[in-house]
Amino acid sequence: MAASIRRIREAVSLAKITQKLPDRLKTGAFAKAGNYVHGLGVDYKNAVKDIFIDAKNYPLRATVYITTLTCATYAWSKNPDENNFDKSLLDASNDLVLLSDAVRNPDSEAFIRRVTVLRNEGVLRRMNLLVGSVMWWDNYDKDVAMYDAQCDHLKVKWRNFQERILDVGFHGRWWYLNKAMEDYDINYKEWEGREAEPMK
Structure with missing residues (x-):
């Protein structure tokens, strides 16, 4: 299983290297949009990593946050109109x-x-x-x-x-x-x- 995942990652990285974008897409609005989306993805990835790291380092705080969020979500779903x-x-x-x-x-x-x-x-x-x-x-x-x-x-x-x-x-x-x-x-x-x- 791990070997197959490694092979898939290698194939994807090789495809990234070999696949070249046209020059007109490397500058201008497309490049700005691509950089923005890439930066946004990196930010979200780091935020999710930090959440799991903090939850591991501070389990009591994580439990309180998760419990509060769960209770608030349940109360929101039962909110009468x-x-x-x-x-x-x-x-x-x-x-x-x-x-x-x-x-x-x-x-x-x-x-x-x-x-x-x-x-x-x-x-x-x-x-x-x-x-x-x-x-x-x-x-x-x-x-x-x-x-x-x-x-x-x-x-x-x-x-x-x-x-x-x-x-x-x-x-x-x-x-x-x-x-x-x-x-x-x-x-x-x-x-x-x-x-x-x-x-x-």
């Missing part, structure tokens, strides 16, 4: 509609109603953070062309941004929505004002 949010919101809304008012959790209903109203108004926005997403609400629909909607000075400021966050998406889930839907079929107000009956 706006369609995923709409689907989750629709599923939650359907789950609530199937319940009667007597057993429906008022907090879950209020959250779903608020988000649905904002969605219908067209003011929901998604901020993509690559490893996660943030759903927030803006002042106006994207298609509104009035001055207040287009002026940069009247747009949402960063210092007030945390007040406008509706949900955080990570690992394929919308966390505030899932939290709001916990015990969505338990109406805690149903038991307010009632005294506990003594056990017999």
Whole structure:
């Protein structure tokens, strides 16, 4: 196997020596492009070599880098998008509609109603953070062309941004929505004002 690889390398190097380029390709734009591509290839080759050398010399650091990169790539692949949010919101809304008012959790209903109203108004926005997403609400629909909607000075400021966050998406889930839907079929107000009956 090693001998055959050596023979292939020798044949390639011999072909490089014997094969001559025309004189017109040795100067001008072709030569510059060739030199650039050759230099780029050498740089990448050296960079890859350095990566393996550093990984061998500093295994703990290499493990941390590889783990971080792997986790970030996995989180990026599971980053929920706006369609995923709409689907989750629709599923939650359907789950609530199937319940009667007597057993429906008022907090879950209020959250779903608020988000649905904002969605219908067209003011929901998604901020993509690559490893996660943030759903927030803006002042106006994207298609509104009035001055207040287009002026940069009247747009949402960063210092007030945390007040406008509706949900955080990570690992394929919308966390505030899932939290709001916990015990969505338990109406805690149903038991307010009632005294506990003594056990017999």
